Amino acid sequence: MRITSNMSGDSSIYNIQQNQGRLYKLNEQLGTQQNVNRPSDDPIAAKNILDIYDKLAVQNQYQANVTKTVTGMKIADTSLSAISGFMAQAVLLVATIPDGSNDSAFRDSVASQLDVLKYQITSMGNTQIGDRYIFGGYKDNVLPFSKTDLTGDTSVGSFVLTNIDTTTLNDGMLISGAGIPANTTITVNQPPDAIGSVTLSNAATAAGVASPVVLEGFVGTNDNINIKIGDNTTIKANVNGGELLNGTGSAPYGNTNILAVFSQLYTAIKDNDVAAIKTGSAQIDMGLNQVRNARSNLITRTTRVESMSAINKNYINTLETILTNIQNVDTAKIGVELNMQQTAFEASLSTTAKISKLSLLDYL
């Protein structure tokens, strides 16, 4: 083959370009520490990388869900622990007066202690995270258990029912007692999610004898707040207040209306009604069990969430390992390749320089 000076020139340019291209590629990989820097570098790997990124994002979201869920569950557990403590105290308290007593001062003292305990249980039932009531079900923005004073409300003047709406009033809101005094004004504070209006004229005229208006109702809902913590795993993150303290809903823990039992016991002790005290005493034992059941159920779920979190973490680790294998540069390997490529590049530069110098012109 006849070789001309332009041929070697063109060849040199072409080869230097090729070498430089390879050097650039290796440099880019070293710089970014990534094997695939754009989809066309390796379309199949690019698709896998994107898939893994998506899966990682989803798993990390589940982990975030887990963290928040566990926080909520821990706070609920603290409340349940406190409620169960108050219940145990109530059991002991009632045990001091199993057969009634003729000492009305003693009965009053027991009754007022019961009242305090009920008040505390109600307070715990109104535990909040941020501005959400954790035992309120789907109605987490309204006070689920109205704090009522068993002794106080003689309903002179006005009595304010707060944070209720028509649905709750018809559905589950208990207004117990002997009646509402005539001329009682019932003001309904419009809840933030005001739907429709509340007409209480009938309730107001149903008044008969003046006696305390006792509110023991639960205005939340018994709905499960389900949170997704895995691809196919959702978990109930809340404890339903109604099921816990009223024994309503599907009554999974027991069907004791704890708040009503307190009211009945209060009245029974005040009236020294021994039969009612005995009934109440048995019921408050059942109530304690109900709270304990709810607590153990919550703890089981917390354990499940935490084990799911471990599984998720494991999965995230696996995904990250795969990603590392596909995407992360083996620095040693690339370093060696870079060295080899550099040698090749220098060789092509050097030969080009030497060949270009060779000319017959120098010898004529």
Place this chain on the structure above:
Amino acid sequence: MGLSSVMDIARGALNTYRTAQEVTGENIANVNTPGYSRQRVILETAQPNGTSGFTIGTGVNIAKIERYYDGMLQQQLVNAQTPQGYDTTRSNVLQQVEQAFNEISNDGLGAAITGYFAAWQDLTLNPSGPTERQVLMSRAEILADNFHSASTTLSNTTSSLNTSLSPLTDSINNTLKSIADLNGQIKNTEQLGGNSSATRDQRDQLIRDLSGQIGITYTENTDGTTDIKYADGGTALVTGLKAGAFSLTTNPGTGFYDVNLIPPEGAAAIVTPTTGQLGAVVSLRDTVVPGYMGKIDELAYNIATAVNAQHSSGIDMNGNIGTDFFSAPVALAGYASLISTNLTSINEIAAADAFGELGNNVNAAAIANISNQTFAFSTGTTTIDTHYANVISQIGLEVQTSNNTALRESAFTKQLTTLRESNSGVSLDEEMTNLVKYQRSYQASAKLVTTATDMMDIVLSLVR
């Protein structure tokens, strides 16, 4: 025969070697001229003279000055230029498009989609939380922005491809005209018996340039002219001394240019280029880039339709039935550029599925779950994320393929160019040798003159 004929031989040789030196000079001067074919002097003995009883030569003659030229190589070079022009253009444009979808850095449209559905997940944990709702709104806006940006990049690409047709057809038209002009020059020169090597080289180079821009076939006529036909349809582009031209008319339907071809003789007609740079530009503009656009539209359309349907079955914080979350898509085509959030306040986000329950997360969970649902996408029935990953992978594959093809074709062209160089290229070493060779011959011929002159002097001195 006499001494004068020796002088004649010497004079002829001097002339010949001066011409040979000129040709060598021409070769050296054009060592770097693209498309130049080296020329050589073909020497022959002059007509012998038999008058003295012996047949004695009368010196040297230049039979012809010919160029080293391989028609077969030229044909192959022309054939190789067309796919190379096509794939190089395609590769360049696709690489720009690819940059717009560079998801490997993980902060593009794909990340925006994931982020949007993650925000719905967050909302399930606190359905009435203003922070969660605000985050969801901004995620939705980021998603819409990403769709707009992808759509804008693609539509900018199509419109700049469309604009690039104008300079491209201008350049093709100039080349066609130049070829026709050169045809005229070559025809005239050769009719007068002149040497048209340089003009032919120029024309060959132009034909090679042209074949990168459009697919052509060419035939050389006996009068030295070359006729060129368009490979897409066989319409004549150059006939003898007349050149055709491409023109552009705006299609009222698409708003893009239609390519018209006006043959040397005849009326303009709309053509669909499929080869060379012109073919690549038209196919990228009409098929490839709109194809990607369609896939992005499809993605936006399906997300918006599914989210809207679910959102409309929920209840918002104002106690109303949910509205469309995104602007309702009228049509699939072009939706990626139109998608926007339809809600005016964060209270309109419908996380609940019942009235009056601010802690109800059922609808939020259902919308978050849309990311796990499959849709009948053109890439198959897959989830949103998988469809997007498929689109990215497809773009990557097409860029890779066109890069590899362009690379292979440029290697092939390089090989052909090397072969052409080997045959027709100027070797300076060779020319140097020729230079010395012809110089020596010239010196020897001059010596012949002086020798003959000496002999003539001797003869004349006899007469004195």
